[in-house]
Amino acid sequence: MIEALLAHFQGSSWAIWGLFFILVGCGLGIPMPEDIVLIAAGICSASIGHNWVTTTVLMYAGVMIGDSIIFLVGRRFGVRLLTMPWLQRLFPHEKQQRARDRFERHGRKGLFFARFLPGIRAPFFCTAGAMHVPYLRFLCYDGLAALVSVPVFVFLGHWIGVRFAENLEALSEAVADTHFWTLVVTAVLVSILGTVVLIAWRRRHRSRTA
Numbered sequence: 324m325i326e327a328l329l330a331h332f333q334g335s336s337w338a339i340w341g342l343f344f345i346l347v348g349c350g351l352g353i354p355m356p357e358d359i360v361l362i363a364a365g366i367c368s369a370s371i372g373h374n375w376v377t378t379t380v381l382m383y384a385g386v387m388i389g390d391s392i393i394f395l396v397g398r399r400f401g402v403r404l405l406t407m408p409w410l411q412r413l414f415p416h417e418k419q420q421r422a423r424d425r426f427e428r429h430g431r432k433g434l435f436f437a438r439f440l441p442g443i444r445a446p447f448f449c450t451a452g453a454m455h456v457p458y459l460r461f462l463c464y465d466g467l468a469a470l471v472s473v474p475v476f477v478f479l480g481h482w483i484g485v486r487f488a489e490n491l492e493a494l495s496e497a498v499a500d501t502h503f504w505t506l507v508v509t510a511v512l513v514s515i516l517g518t519v520v521l522i523a524w525r526r527r528h529r530s531r532t533a
Contacts, residue, residue, distance in 0.1 A: 328363040338367040339378055343385040350389015352445035357386070358476050365480020375481035383473045390438075390465050393445050397452025434464035438472065 328345075332338035342364045349357045361382055368378040434456070437447040451461060 346385035347389040361476035362480035366484035369484025394452040397449035438468035
């Protein structure tokens with residue numbers, strides 16, 4: 324999949340903006356792995372001489388815009404929107420039910436962890452909007468989660484693009500290897516940060532009930 328993205332965007336002057344809009348679409352439920360798009364953005368930024376930090380900021384904005392749109396759509400139209408036939412194709416009943424179950428079980432904490440569950444992320448955020456979760460709270464939890472994943476994937480993509488710019492075959496192999504280990508590292512970081520958030524939330528809850 325990443326090869327197709329690179330074939331279309333690598334070396335193009337509008338590559339970063341193209342991948343930005345794809346990330347917005349990912350937030351709306353397009354079945355494209357977000358991490359693949361972020362790695363491709365890093366590689367493309369290296370090929371056109373862009374700084375990876377600037378690319379990260381733009382990709383982060385794309386992620387948050389896509390997530391915010393689906394959240395605000397849920398707030399405006401409610402969960403009945405998910406019963407519409409064309410959305411049923413994107414979000415089958417099984418995914419919707421899993422999103423509702425997780426939201427009821429985990430509540431606010433789910434806003435953080437949903438970012439790493441692409442199969443149910445969009446219906447989860449739509450459900451959160453329909454349940455009138457405060458928008459700033461949504462931005463806080465989702466934005467914190469995106470701060471874990473977006474810089475990691477963009478940086479690694481940029482590093483791969485710089486190191487293997489003259490060897491496309493080696494670049495493809497490096498992308499495959501790096502993708503696996505990046506997922507592992509991200510999972511560890513998410514677990515650590517999630518534990519910290521959970522402990523802080525429990526302490527705050529206990530202090531309120533004391």
